[in-house]
Amino acid sequence: AIGLAANAGRIAEGFCGSEVANDPGRLRGLSSNNRCDWWGEALDVFRADPLAGAGANTFEVARKRYRDLASSVTQPHSVPLQFLAGTGVVGLALFLGLVAAAAAAAVAAVRRLGGSDRDAAAALSVALALWFAHALVDYPWDFLAVTGPVFLAAGVLAAAGLPARRIASPFAAAAAGALALAAAVAVVTPWLARQAVLDVNPALERGDVVAARDAAERARSLDPLSLDPVFARARVEEEAGDEEAALAFYRRATELQPEN
Numbered sequence: 001a002i003g004l005a006a007n008a009g010r011i012a013e014g015f016c017g018s019e020v021a022n023d024p025g026r027l028r029g030l031s032s033n034n035r036c037d038w039w040g041e042a043l044d045v046f047r048a049d050p051l052a053g054a055g056a057n058t059f060e061v062a063r064k065r066y067r068d069l070a071s072s073v074t075q076p077h078s079v080p081l082q083f084l085a086g087t088g089v090v091g092l093a094l095f096l097g098l099v100a101a102a103a104a105a106a107v108a109a110v111r112r113l114g115g116s117d118r119d120a121a122a123a124l125s126v127a128l129a130l131w132f133a134h135a136l137v138d139y140p141w142d143f144l145a146v147t148g149p150v151f152l153a154a155g156v157l158a159a160a161g162l163p164a165r166r167i168a169s170p171f172a173a174a175a176a177g178a179l180a181l182a183a184a185v186a187v188v189t190p191w192l193a194r195q196a197v198l199d200v201n202p203a204l205e206r207g208d209v210v211a212a213r214d215a216a217e218r219a220r221s222l223d224p225l226s227l228d229p230v231f232a233r234a235r236v237e238e239e240a241g242d243e244e245a246a247l248a249f250y251r252r253a254t255e256l257q258p259e260n
Contacts (some may be wrong), residue, residue: 034069035043035077035137041066042076053088061260067069075142077134102128105158111160124153193223200232204239212236227253227260 016036044066045054054062060074062085075082083091108126113121131140131150140146162178195218213236219229234249254260 018019023028034071037067037069038063038073038076039078039081042078042081045085046081046088049088051088051090053084053086053091056086056091059085061257075139077230079139079141080141082141099132102154102157105154108156109160110245117160118199124157127153128157146252189222190226193219193229194224196222197228197232200236204236212239225256227256 041063042059045059045062048054048062057074059076059082060072063073063076066192076085080092080095083095106121106128109121110118110125128150131147134140135148194216199215200212200219203209203215213233216229216233216236219226219232223229230249230253234246234253237243237246237249
């Protein structure tokens with residue numbers, strides 16, 4: 001403890017030091033690899049609109065008015081700060097509520113179960129704790145392969161050892177189905193939009209402007225708030241020789257994201 005206190009300044013300076021090279025030598029260093037800068041930028045973005053934030057997943061654009069580093073980064077590499085910058089105190093409160101609910105489910109499961117079931121519940125609880133520790137210094141929220149299993153573990157812990165219950169109310173069953181459908185649509189439609197955008201270039205390469213235009217419009221209908229379909233449609237109009245129409249779509253992009 002005395003050694004840490006005596007070297008606190010050096011440790012802090014090393015942690016917020018310069019970017020490290022992506023080689024094995026980085027494991028011996030103390031540098032956070034630009035995280036201090038990104039965390040500070042996230043706080044600056046939050047202070048500009050504390051209640052609602054800049055908008056979910058907008059950190060790459062919102063940080064540009066505060067950044068000192070020209071490098072591009074999509075998230076501040078801290079999930080709490082990611083929510084704070086993107087969705088303000090409201091989003092952070094919802095995230096912390098989710099964390100608290102998962103922690104409560106884990107504690108209740110460990111207390112409720114016994115024997116090998118309790119050991120399994122404890123192991124799943126450790127997985128939740130490790131995910132949260134990782135989330136403090138990175139952005140696993142963006143990766144289904146990392147966060148999906150943790151959500152599954154939280155669900156298992158919440159239901160472990162409890163008697164199965166049937167949903168007696170048709171309204172409750174319909175609400176659950178509608179929620180599941182909405183979640184599926186929210187995930188699938190952006191993916192379909194990206195696939196439609198990818199169809200634009202091959203169509204243009206074979207000279208099929210009509211098919212390219214249809215693909216771009218399909219992408220816009222599936223994800224109307226994304227810029228990629230708008231840029232794709234503008235590119236189609238440029239290839240078709242309609243500069244006025246292309247300019248109109250580029251203007252549409254600035255209307256969608258005026259601060260970008």
